[in-house]
Amino acid sequence: MPPRRSHKKSRAGCRRCKVRKIKCDEVHPRCGNCTKHGVPCDFEHPTSTFASSLSPIESPRPMTSSTSNCDSPSTITLPPTPSAESSTPLPFYRNPEPLPLPNTVAKSSRMMELRLLHHYTTITCETLAISSPVSERIWRDTVPNLAFNNSGFLADALLAVSALHLRSHTPSDQELVRASHAYMASTLSEYSASLSKGITESNAETLFLTAALIAFQSTASRIFTRNDGNDSKDQIDSYNLPLSLFHSFQGVKAVVASSWQWLRNSGIVIPIIESQPALNLDLSGQNATFFGHLLAGVEEEIASSNEDPPTQILTRQAYQHAVAVLDWAHKIPDTGAPLVFLATVSRRFVELLEARRPRALAILASYFALLKFLDGVWWLKGVSRREVMGLVSLFSPNDEEWWPRLQWPIRIALFEGTSIPPEVWGASWGTEDTYSEQSSDTSGFVSHIELLSQMFTAVQNGPAPMSNPTDALDRLSHHQYTGRLKGFGSPMLLQSSLHSPH
Template sequence: MAPRRSHKKSRTGCQRCKRRRIKCDETHPSCGNCVKHAIACDFSLSTEQLRAVSQELHSPSQVATTGQVIPSSSAPSPATPLPPPVPTVPQSSASLPTTLAPIHQPNLNVLDLSLMHHWSIATWSTVSNRDDVQQLWRLNIPTLATQHAFLMHAVLAVSAMHLHSTTTCASARNRYLTAASQHHERAVRGIAPCLAHISRDNCDAVVATSGLVAIYSFLTSRIAEIGPADAAANTLTPIGWVPLLRGVHSILEQAQSWVHHGPLSPLLAHPGHALTPDKLDAETERSLQSLYRLCTDLSLPGADELAATDVSTAYFSAIAELRKSFATISKWDSIVSAIFRWPIAATDRFVQLLLERRPRALVIFVHYCVLFTLVEGFWWATGSARFELERCEAILGLEWRHWIDWPRKQIMEGRGGFTEVGS
């Protein structure tokens, strides 16, 4: 008989190999024999699991996970694979809370999400026709809106009105109009406390919100579905949006130094344009000049008001500024700013006369409305010129109608009434 081959005994082998009385190669994390038989090696087990394996191997019974005692006769053989080891929490994570506090958050408003989505894909590009200002409404305004709730409401209100204007379904239009009204009301309430305390931190949000509120008011002044009470008020009070527009300019002037160094600085940029008389065609020039006679001829009805210096001065100033507005529209990117320049440049006294529905002020205002025909392509301006014309005609007496023949013709034909200069 050949001599027995000597070997080195393993005294630190795994429990499985010791139980089967075979040599363990002591490979970590699982020895070769356990890998061969596809069973869990105690080298890879935690202290608790190792203790359980030891009890299994040395006791006549086995405790199952269900808490029942299984007799040794029915216990699985040592080669039966054990369940995978349960991960343990590292000591460094012992300080972490074992349970998280519940998050109490209202359900997502799908309509508001759709309004924000529509703003991000469409509405932002319709607020202005200047590229730099468009990018401001696309990028900077939504970012500001996440920090100021009143601005977010103003954004959603205008977006809802945009959808209202482009939707033909009656139920959808009502839904968008209701949402717009609610968001507008929240925007106005939210911004009110800030108007008396404009600061570096809130000036951008206040300016942007004021502009959106003015757009909303300009648009809704001619929306028939806003309700009987509101519709009646709009009919009796023309140009209710003019004071709001002037308020935006006042806020912008108050915060000018801060806005100039902030993300809304493009709003302060005014493209230079020559204000020379030859930019107007003869017919337009003649019609605007006739307004001076309207405010100087003492034989015309209501001439007594011209004796007041503040009244006559307000009329002359409004006519001069109106001519500048016609003259400054020479390029596409200047149209919107030039159109809304006149209500801002007019004096407070003239706006007061306009709100009082003085005939001369209304005649001058109808001439101004001719400019709206140039922006009919903007959803927020569609139909605005004709609407303001009809509203003023309903107030003016027959003796004043011939003074608005030229603007009526331009508005009904949809022409600006002058030759556009530039490209």
């Protein structure tokens, strides 16, 4: 047997040769084996990690079970390793280049969006509809799908409401605070831009749903208001009337009025509208009502004002209609009926609030007292107490005319307990007789929106010029609709449609 050839062991070879258990010639900056195979050598890149210097074939492979359904590593086709001159630096990875990883901020934003979307589709959507399984399904399934396919601002709106819902559980979470503000700001910007371009058949549903979510958000934002108006002089002085609620809810009314020709056939909007309790108002003011005392002295007030005769008519109608809505909602508060007040009162009533007329403020206090019945809804929680006490703070306790009329809203707002008894509420709600009375008109919301939409068109296309088309609509609807108002509106339902708050 010939003697074995002597050889010198490589002690300082590159790590690739060591792994392959072959002799390394230790030539720098790249050994002969690495040069021959056209692969990077750790002599060239001494700071790189071992794993990153390996080719795909030599990379460590996870151990797999013999029963695995996965393809064997040997069956995987890898891209060929290109040859290169020794002076040409090679990339660490030979696999196809991966997608760039997002930075920390972008990843954080993605996780926040996933969190908000999950919360909306599993929890928040169930809270937007009161006593309406059909509407609940639309908010849960249809609205997100429509947002993904058609509208960025609708998606932002539902994320904003979801963020507010989460904030109601953890008010100090600054990440949620920033998210709720950012998504709503984006919603309002894009929503306003879309409205300015006009409502069409293609965007009518999206604009309606976005307007509704803005209204929810506007109401929910009030739960983070800290001034009850009854703790200190500073808080009393800082109480702000919730006029934004009227603007947002009447924004929904404006969209409905302007796009009814398309919404009347919508399988999304119509179920939401029909899920609302139909109005059944007595506008005569002659029958005994629970809130009739709020109209006592209205003629003297109007006569002593400096308003011109047409404005006096609008003022009287505004008060009468607002009180009629209170009386109607007072009998069926568990249906969500009180919420209709914000969308149906007239523009003139909002002007009276802005002027802080005592009668308008007292009517508004009674409205917020009605919301006590819905205190279990997260976006209405605490609103009744906070707003009633804030409004009451605007009156002097020595006011002999108005202070006695504020006792009912104060008593309701401060009531402690889960169920308000009929003797405190002032009516037996939820009885079969009550619902029978309120449902006497079986035509539903849709037919009444049709009638009011016709009024809207008549005012817009009237032959005579109108210096104030809103006032003209008030007068037109008062004459045409008085005594038969049972549906989605009021004599002034569409007046703000001509002056969209957005």
